[in-house]
Amino acid sequence: MQSFTMNESFPLNAWYAVAWDVELKNELLPRTICNKALVLYRKKDGTPVALEDACWHRLLPLSKGSLREDTVVCGYHGLEYNSDGRCSYMPSQETINPSACVRSYPVIQKYRFIWVWMGNPALADETKIPDMHWNDDPDWAGDGQMILVHCNYRLVVDNLMDLTHETFVHSETIGDRNVAEAPFDVHYDENTATVTRWMKNIQPPPFWKGQLNKVFDHDGTVDRWQIIKFEAPCTVNIDVGVAKANTGAPEGNRSQGVNGYVLNTITPSTNQTCLYFWAFSRNYNLKDQSNTTELKNGVAHIFSQDEDILEAQQKAINENPDREFYNLNIDAGAMWARRITDNMVAKEKKD
């Protein structure tokens, strides 16, 4: 087995987030997922629908047409499709060609996201949706966004699997020397990879000092943690927080601290673009909605710095087609994530 690949590939037998729940209305929304153009909408009863975005007849994107109740009407010759993708009207003839349909994709709303299964529909099992429950759990509060990033989705996963970059990319908010210098552990199983980093008895960076002071009046040192969990092929949930130093957080007692989850799922759109869905959820100060807005804006600012780096990296990759990455110790989490995804793609080709 190769230890590392520059692969851009993605499995099709997986649930991919395609929209925030609030984005989907009873109107046509085009989105490209895994190099396939989809048209999404919500039926009048609220059920989400995902269809291939190309008319059976002459391939015009159905998203150029219109929605009449739950029926999609092609904007060219008026062919109509129901929410299963079956053609229900053809102009100027009394029958409907029996093969007339567009592909419909399994679609589920969960954890405030709309998820679509791009592969074999017989294998679409709801329990395989990655756990992002912090996004709609009443014990947590938060919000997030979707950004279109002009890079392969794996570069975003790489970025999240190694937070050493915080020290250099996000130095004024969450990054400091402690992150770059603290040791970390990497573990993996068939479907996940986890990077755990504890920074004990340190001065909190400005961001975390501010969050801790919303709950505790504490001016001293903290134990800080980052537990990054990758779930194949493209979800990375990061358990982050700080607790007053020496109050038992590393051993499991986080009562003297504040905890957040950075939730990320990065859907391949094309080989060179991805839809990056993220949210930040916290378990403290739950009723303070300005805290939600402040965190969302703060994370959005931090991620815009990543976006800038990632797009420049993709451009450099394209300009150096004969080059591969060198890897460092810090890349272990990213490399496990890539290998697990590679295995998933390879397995899918076999069965």
Added chain:
Amino acid sequence: MRYRNSWEDAVVSKMKKVADNVMQIQITPVGSTEVFTVGSHLDISVLINDLPEIRSYSLVGRYSPNSPYTIAVKRLPASRGGSKYMWGLKEGSKLRISQPTNHFELSFNTPDYLLIAGGIGITPILGMAEELMAQNDKNVRMLYLGRSEKEMPYINLSKKLLGQNLIVHFSDVDGFFDTSKIIDLSNTETQIYLCGPIGLMNAIRKTWENSPFANQNLRYETFGASGLFAPQAFTVKIPRFNKELKVKENQTMLKALEEAQIAVMYDCKKGECGLCQVDILEVSGDVDHRDFFFSEAEKGENKKMCACVSRIANGDVVIDTAYRGT
């Protein structure tokens, strides 16, 4: 959705009779087999009177890695020539095949399914039954119709797979099938997947159209091969061109017109798109409408017919084409 075929070389790896007049043919491509979903078919380049033509055959069963493609072909004494060619193959024979494509896709978005197979129509249905039985939250029934058990391929497999959920109808014993039964077996959530001879398909379509259930819940596939009458030779007169042609029993009217250099527009060649329709000016005998383009009412009027699949039985026809030049 229609896909452009990409052709590749393949070899017949096994031939096995699976019922009276039904040959199971396993085909191994020179490259690797592609993943396919149930309901898919292969296009195969066949030679008819030494000329290449394309025939479509449903893939039997579900995709399994490293297994050859499996099709089953019924020998039709009066076929257009495809079945004769396929029956003439031997293990080791070379073929040109397309990638699997699916025009008969199974949806998984309903809890209730009624699969209906008539005779050789079992070929796409079997994989659907396997796929649905593997899902544990689906109510699946299958109706398998045929003359008698020995003429019904995969009947034992179907029994094993579906157990009590298989309903078998032997027309030799049970007589004519009363299609109103399918309404009793259905509810508003039922999706029907149907493949069989045209008489059965027409009867079920008609019953379904008059039922309270949604039209799009009846799904079927046809490869335009069967009719209400056995194919016979007939004569076509085209006064506009002052021509009279013989359509042989194993030839289509479209083919005969093309050979006489009378242009007719066409596309699907299986009676679905309607592009090859010609005007019937006069007819004796019966028009054997084998297409799925015209409605039952339109077929009753006998004003037009699809030249690609439809035929005349016990008589002759006078037609006109779309040409209006001088």
